[in-house]
Amino acid sequence: MSRQVLNAVFPLLKAEWMLSDAQLGSLSGIVALMVGVLTFPLSLLADRWGRVRSLVLAAVVWSLATLGCAVAASYGQMFLGRFMVGVGEAAYGSVGVAVVISVFPATLRATLSGAFIAGGAFGSVLGVSIGGVIAQHLGWRWTFAIMGLFGLVLAAVYSVVVTERRLARACREQGNPPGAQGPVRSLLPRLFSSVSVRCAYIGSGLQMFLAMSLLAWMPSYLDRSYGLSTDKAGLVAGIFALITGIGMIGGGLVSDRLGRRGGRHKWTLAVLCSTGSLVLLGIGFQLPTGIGQLLLIGGGTLLSNATAGPAAAMVVSLTPPAVVATSMATLTLANSLIGLAPGPAVTGMLADHIGLHAALGVIPFVSLGAALAFALGRRHYAADLLPAAPAAPRTKTELPT
Template identity: 70%
Template sequence: MGPHTTATKAPETSPVTPAVSRGYAWLVFALSFGLLLSDYMSRQVLNAVFPQLKAEWLLSDSQLGSLSGIVALMVGVLTFPLSLVADRWGRVRSLVIAAVVWSLATLGCAVSAGYDQMLVGRFFVGVGEAAYGSVGIAVVLSVFPVRLRATLSGAFMAGGSFGSVLGVSAGGVIAQAYGWRWAFAAMGAFGLALAVAYRLVVTEKRLGPVPGEHGGRSGARAPLRPQLRRLFSSVSVICAYIGSGAQMFITMALLAWMPSFLNRYYDLATGKAGLAAGGFALISGTGMILCGVVADRLSRRAGIRKWTVAIACSLGSLVLLMTAFQLPAGPPQLTLIAAGTLVVGGTAGPAAAMVARLTPAAIAATAMATLTLANSLLGLAPGPAVTGLLADHWGLLGALRVVPLVALAAGVAFTIGRFSYEKDLRRLGPLTSDQAVTTLEYAP
């Protein structure tokens, strides 16, 4: 067949040169990553003190799950509108305000007198955290070359797991030594300090203009409505949203309930259970980074291979975790849980890279917000709550035996996306978030 003009077989590179130096780019990444750590530390410290709250306030597992799920629910509801505001109003100032809100709300949780007040505090933690992940990753991707997208996306999203490690493990230790209120207070103070540092170092002016933000020579912003339509204009990008959200259902269920699982079935005290669960969260974050690196390396000459990596991670997590929770308590079970945890979040980097590849750069934060919306509404919010509901009826172990089946839906979505990807790129043309990527010829 003759050659076709398309970006389908294009290497994952771009002639666009970031507007900042390499050193400053890594400084931006470090501070953005630090705030993401604070984000998840404030979110996940709750899971470390589940046993203490359950005993002090006589809460059911469903109530505990709701305290965790309300944060992800608010992230899901608000991430899109707040990210759109950040794209149009200023990403840096939006990030700083968000960090201040979730940090103050976490301090409020420290002085809660009961379940209702804690629920309100967690509500505002979710409000503050709603747009941080999507806007933060948009800022990070804007100052690095395109060829590093899956790696940086995986590494940035791994901050959620690393923050969970610190939140659960440090929170468990602080709670055991000084009480659960001091655990919340420490996380809130840490977030406020980082927000101040970010405001002093990172500015919109130093980051430079966003590629594709202005149209024509007049300097006016490009029309918004046509760009927003690109968020859902292809089968493959929709499949990336669905597949990523389904995998996050399993990831968040494991993060939320691993301390309680270790406490109930391995007789670990609160502090030790938190530390051990933190180790599993660390494994999850490491897997996100490693799978992102693998995806970038394999897709240098064929971007479609990112989908293959996502499919492999979904099916691998299904087999490993289903097998693990059928085994009795002991080292073999923990080993398989660790292996499943390594790959369960490995779809994060490839999925984010595909969303960035298929959407306009001028609304990059909004595109990442759409991915976060899918992650939250399909995975992060229902994961802990549904697992808690199932645990009330079948026991926690019974619930965890069912949860990995969600990976089947993720695998199907990624498979459909892979087969639609090349056709979608041909139809969409080169004006995706790689605005300046030149079309290449290839022979199919």
């Protein structure tokens, strides 16, 4: 919500400060850039310093930065505020999902990861919708102010409800260490050392490329192809965003259910979701406009990022528990560099040359690469699983008599 609320006040900022579209885009892009650049080092620090403290500090930083946006008097001041929003958000996603999955059984990892990541899709809809209403009635500054204050309240509540001691106790009950233990340099190579984990990063990033391209360009597509007004196009596009979030949660639920029969089934599900999104979207964008096309696009959207939960569960199972936040940061980095950043931009460049309709018909083919990556990961998964911890040696009193 704090990240996407800016989009709701673009027209007001453009009119008041006479900003170009490039300047408006930079105010949005700087957040994603900071998240991509800083998520890995800040998550590594969080594994060492304390995850709860890190989450509270991150939420306070981006909430104060959002309040700073409310009092910004120029483009430069707004840019600085958005820069700090990105700094605050950089470690939150990876550390947050690490906290969530560490206090629940391993059989729920995909469900919890998918639900946590889906919060971004739901938050995008709420940030734009609520922000637009507030800006219309109270002005754009109150939009940032209310979001910032809301974030500070949540940070305060979290700091009281969740403590490092309580988290450590819950982690021990599930057999998960609460943070990095032992030499970090000996653990970090496992973030990239296996074929399976690299395939999980690549497959997840490619599916994120597709999902984020759809989220970014669906309002424009509905405007140009269906003749919808801006408000109606935004509303319908919001429904597609909700469908994306539902797919993330559903993919996690199904993955965990299948995972009880064996870890390889999660990879199979990811392959099927990638292939399904390619088929449904590829056919959908070839059809003439109408309800049939929208239903196929909706089905493809549902599957487009249903791999998020399974991919996160794969990464967790393939990396050391003590640096799970850092492994989630690596996944976030892959999603950002492969999907979040280039997806909408590449689609826009294609649209300049072949038209938006044709461009949206081409981008689903990235799912073919994702399906191949997940299939390769499935092939190597059993061999790449973390070895079981060696049994503790028996003491003399434990030796059989």
